[in-house]
Amino acid sequence: MQRVDDPDWGDLKTVLALLRHGSLAAAGQALGVNYTTVARRIARVEQALDLTLFERLADGYHPTEAAQLIGEHAARMEAEADAMLRQLSGQDSRLRGPLVITAPQLLIAHVLAPVLQDFTKAYPDIDLHLRASNDLLDLNRREADLAIRISRAPGDSLMGRRLTAQKSAAFAADSYVEAMAKAPEAPIDWLVYEAMAELPAAVKAQSPQSRIAMVFDDMVAMAGAAQAGLGVVRMPVFLGRALGLQPLDLMPAQPYADIWVVAHADLWPSAKVTAFRQMLVPFFKAQGARFT
Amino acid sequence: MQRVDDPDWGDLKTVLALLRHGSLAAAGQALGVNYTTVARRIARVEQALDLTLFERLADGYHPTEAAQLIGEHAARMEAEADAMLRQLSGQDSRLRGPLVITAPQLLIAHVLAPVLQDFTKAYPDIDLHLRASNDLLDLNRREADLAIRISRAPGDSLMGRRLTAQKSAAFAADSYVEAMAKAPEAPIDWLVYEAMAELPAAVKAQSPQSRIAMVFDDMVAMAGAAQAGLGVVRMPVFLGRALGLQPLDLMPAQPYADIWVVAHADLWPSAKVTAFRQMLVPFFKAQGARFT
DNA sequence: TGCATGACATGCACTATCGCATGGCATGAA
DNA sequence: TTCATGCCATGCGATAGTGCATGTCATGCA
Structure with missing residues (x-):
């Protein structure tokens, strides 16, 4: 007669974390406990339910169907707990x-x-x-x-x-502006943000020698590149000003989010x-x- | 800066138990832990949330509004956990x-x-x-x-x-049947079950000297009284037979649940x-x- | 083939949690 | 008043849960 107890709710949360993060170590980090603790809690739930929740394979823990089922319910428990904490905070x-x-x-x-x-x-x-x-x-x-x-x-x-409200405009570092002044016919290098990787139509019309030199997935990196004089950026005006860049007349100020x-x-x-x-x-x- | 952590899910279950059972001791018994443990878990949740959940009065713990709110959410978490356990068992x-x-x-x-x-x-x-x-x-x-x-x-x-399907009929102990035979005109004492505390119309018509002697809220007690010869009972026929009572002809067998x-x-x-x-x-x- | 990496198992020492025993403090009955 | 009962607080020893250090085993790269 094996011991069949209701599993501890905290242990269910651990099962959910392991399902989400895939490894004992990652789940442990997410929960703020050592990964050995995660392993022990999983073992405890399995014993309580008399069920295998994860297959121990060479490349880690692999969830069984039962674990998936637990995960779905535990996720709803978590949503309930989150709602509770929000409402408590909201009333505070x-x-x-x-x-x-x-x-x-x-x-x-x-x-x-x-x-x-x-x-x-x-x-x-x-x-x-x-x-x-x-x-x-x-x-x-x-x-x-x-x-x-x-x-x-x-x-x-x-x-x-x-x-x-916000507007965006074209900016460049002083050094790049000087270079542009010296060679007015040279191509203009644009640094663009991945999320809006096209040059505005106004730019293409007004300065046909424009070209996209680099695409960034990170605004901080792009700002740094602009400050280093790598080219022209289109960015919110507050940012261009704060970074000490010069506004350029290559495009009219455009609405921004x-x-x-x-x-x-x-x-x-x-x-x-x-x-x-x-x-x-x-x-x-x-x-x-x-x-x- | 007080420590504000998410409360342990198990501790939420304890809050729910205290709300439901009203006292530390009763909640502890329901959870299978000592009541001091309940007190400590409540204190831990209160510290985690930086909130008073129960007023400690002379006659026990009295829940605050925040505790009620937690209770509602914890009850839904419990429903989710129960559903989970049912589904796991159902698949077993x-x-x-x-x-x-x-x-x-x-x-x-x-x-x-x-x-x-x-x-x-x-x-x-x-x-x-x-x-x-x-x-x-x-x-x-x-x-x-x-x-x-x-x-x-x-x-x-x-x-x-x-x-x-089942039928019910009238039964009495041998001793009572003998007494009835000796005094056919004497009142007939009925022992009735609370849930159906009326004599059937057929009985009233056929044996107008019938009267309700006792009303029971418990079928086991009523069965015992009938065996002791206190009167006539109407009960499922399997039960009258199993108890060694005599079937009586005071009413026709009736459908029973x-x-x-x-x-x-x-x-x-x-x-x-x-x-x-x-x-x-x-x-x-x-x-x-x-x-x- | 050797070496680094990532994932887990295991054993030991520590500490947080728990149960139990004792004591206080109300309420209500004798 | 005195006693019994129900409810809780507190302190102490026992225990279960945890973190850390170490070891194993696959995988992938050089």
């Missing part, structure tokens, strides 16, 4: 404790930094965490409480408020998120000129 | 491990006992657990894998198969439940005469 009327904010690196570095400083001074009991990332973190899964995003993010359960503050509807009304929003909105209003 | 094609069966005490004692014995002999690796109870255990929550019930139980997600075998749809196809059903059905077919 205290201005203390953690607040996790995510925004693109360049926006933090060149625009948001002063607001962040003001905010931590105004609310010293709030423990502000920053996740600088271009990835759209999952606000449903509470990877962040609040996001500042360029372009409003899709998502049913999210709320947002537009902070400012707006800047939004976004949060899950559950968290939107919470005291901390509200306080942060109420500092952001006037800040962007005052700084509006930098973006257009 | 092995004839070993635990099988929990519930049935009314009297049915087990006087009818089912031999099937149970045959079953354990035929499937020695199945670890048969019996929960003799008149309560309708919650098959959704896996309080039992399979139920044998008098009258088909309501419930969306349950499946059932009728084992036999059928006997069903019932299980959750998820578990219905599992090997163990199927095996048990396949032993029950011919057994009741062979014994059909006992019930009508």
